[in-house]
Amino acid sequence: MKYDLIVFGGGTSGVAAAYIASKNGLRTLLVEKTDTLGGAITQGLVIPSMKTDTQNINTDFFNDLMIYADKYSSRHKYIDGNEAWFNPELLKIVLDDMLNSVNCNVLFNSQPISINYNDNTCIFETNINHKLLSIYVETNYIVDATAEGEIFKLLNCNFQKNSETFQTPTLRFMMSGVNITKFADWLEKFDQDRNVTTIDRASSQIHLSTAYTWDTNKAWALRPIFQRGVCDEVLEYEDTAYFQVFTIPSMPETLAFNCPRVILDDEDNILDPFVYSRALFQARKRIFRLANFCKKYFTGFENSFISHIADTFGIRESNRVKCKYTVTKDDIINPKKFDNIAFAGDYPIDIHSNKNNKDKLEFVKKTYFVPIEALISEKYDNLYAVGRIISSEFEAQAALRTQMSCFSMGEAAAKDIYNKLTSQDKKQ
Ligand SMILES: Cc1cc2nc3c(=O)[nH]c(=O)nc-3n(C[C@H](O)[C@H](O)[C@H](O)COP(=O)(O)OP(=O)(O)OC[C@H]3O[C@@H](n4cnc5c(N)ncnc54)[C@H](O)[C@@H]3O)c2cc1C
Structure with a gap:
């Protein structure tokens, strides 16, 4: 089996990456550990998606999601203008439908046990229905959307230094x-x-x-x-x-x-x-x-x-990976322009603390931007990381972790991979 890319993790950012890649005609495999797509939204009951900048970049997935969600009466546009008040149970069906509509290959109940990364080839074993099964797949690109950097771990890639305290988890x-x-x-x-x-x-x-x-x-x-x-x-x-x-x-x-x-x-x-x-x-x-x-x-x-x-614990922040660029708190507060912007946002720095009067909601004055280099591993050019594991400082992650940004990250990674593969084809 040969794919253009494998997306590990069918949650918030992973479904966006797999959907957009497949929609653009890339041969895509989505590997999900559980039996449902949607991750934090469906398994973690995390609703609604918080609004971020209306000028955001890479919102094709979100726009299509709105259309599919309407088909299943599974979203509400709230009075504050937030279009993404989802029904988490129906969203499972919505996401199945979306991924099927673009002929994405999805493997549920599967997770990589080992990866040999050699000459752009990925070979992984998977555990299906509690039976260990080896699936050998070649791929040009990998997207780690596992929320914990599971692929970065398997490939011995670097992580950001953990902050002294984590954000408080919540079981919804x-x-x-x-x-x-x-x-x-x-x-x-x-x-x-x-x-x-x-x-x-x-x-x-x-x-x-x-x-x-x-x-x-x-x-x-x-x-x-x-x-x-x-x-x-x-x-x-x-x-x-x-x-x-x-x-x-x-x-x-x-x-x-x-x-x-x-x-x-x-x-x-x-x-x-x-x-x-x-x-x-x-x-x-x-x-x-x-x-x-x-x-x-x-x-x-x-x-x-x-x-x-909720079937899974609501972890707001844990592992953050190291990519070619690390988003800093200053990038959020004093936004910079980059050559190749993956996504934009204006959601505040939102820190949930385990102590009273220590929560932080620091609003930003302007739209901030995140470059595509923040999604590409510093070690491997064809390994991407999307979602709450984004290569960022603790406080930057507290602004970037919301669902709309995760959707846009997944989409940005898929489009970047598409551009690289098509420009290679043109050269050959
Ligand atoms: C309590 C809580 C409240 C929040 N409130 C809001 C809110 O109101 N609005 C908002 O917009 N955001 C909110 N957020 C933030 C947001 O929901 C998450 O940051 C975001 O959904 C994370 O997306 P992700 O793609 O990184 O991970 P997830 O959506 O968690 O997806 C990860 C996926 O990877 C799969 N996976 C894991 N390991 C493997 C493996 N080894 N192989 C294959 N698959 C694997 C998982 O099963 C899962 O499906 C909240 C978060 C929490 C925890």
């Missing part, structure tokens, strides 16, 4: 049986100053979002209720670190929760499998308490229940 969940109309009516009266609560009654399904954090620098309307929850021992204080809910298109009685945060000790490294596993135990206990809290104190939750706990 959903509650169903919620009477959204009652909840919206109650919330509208309760949160009079409307500092974080928004309610969109324009379409047939009510959409809303609200939030609370334990930070004292904001006048959160929900604070007295959370305080009561702690006082009544329904919640532990750390459960109140961060609370955010969103409605979901085509799920009229369900809410998606961007919480609970896992509170790790400073010396705990989430990349340590023991820390990771302990953190999951902690997160699921917090979900149970938060769900009981919602039932007890929020109008509209009387008949609610936990309907879904």
Whole structure:
């Protein structure tokens, strides 16, 4: 089997890379460890995609995604202009359809065990249905979209030095049986100053979002209720670190929760499998308490229940790879122009901390740009890295990790590979 490129990881950035490469006629193989596409969005229940610069570059994948998502009624355009409020379950079907429509070869339940990288040839073994199977594939290019740099690890490539603390992980969940109309009516009266609560009654399904954090620098309307929850021992204080809910298109009685945060000790490294596993135990206990809290104190939750706990942990930041260019915090704050821009953005530096009053949301004044060299390995010219592993400093990654940027990174890598392959063909 010979491919133009193999994309490892069928998540946020990987599906964009594989779709755009296939759409441009490249022979593409997408290798995904689990049984679904979408990564953090579908397996991690991470919705909605945050808006970034409307002038962004490389948005063909996003534009097609909007069309396919509409076909399955799986997105909502929110009142703040955000077009990408997704339904994570339906998105699994949307992404299958998109990848099939461009004849991309997809291997689920597969992951590379070894890679021989020799004369632009990649040979890997894969584990399908728990049976070790060796698949020998030749490829001209590889894209690492595994969110942890698994291919960079196998090829002994360099990583950025880890920062002293990681961003806090979150295990997301959903509650169903919620009477959204009652909840919206109650919330509208309760949160009079409307500092974080928004309610969109324009379409047939009510959409809303609200939030609370334990930070004292904001006048959160929900604070007295959370305080009561702690006082009544329904919640532990750390459960109140961060609370955010969103409605979901085509799920009229369900809410998606961007919480609970896992509170790790400073010396705990989430990349340590023991820390990771302990953190999951902690997160699921917090979900149970938060769900009981919602039932007890929020109008509209009387008949609610936990309907879904994310299949994968929400890791915001861990390994960052080293490419020909490393995006710095200064590139985000004082944007530079580059010859070959992969994508642009204006999403702020968004750091979730494990301590109260230590979160950071640093807005940027201008659109920033990221060069294609930030996606190409410093060691191999035909190895690309896309997604939250982007070659960047800790604070730059905190701005670049959102889904819209990940889509554009995947697309930029695919187009760069296409340009290189077609210019080689012309030379021959
Ligand atoms: C809790 C949380 C909340 C967030 N909130 C938002 C938000 O509201 N809006 C927003 O825009 N962004 C948000 N983000 C950020 C954003 O969702 C992620 O940074 C982004 O989706 C990561 O994309 P990715 O392509 O790097 O990885 P992923 O989407 O995680 O994809 C990685 C894929 O690689 C696969 N994989 C892993 N290892 C292998 C292997 N060895 N072989 C084959 N496949 C492999 C995985 O199964 C997965 O499918 C949030 C992130 C978190 C964690």
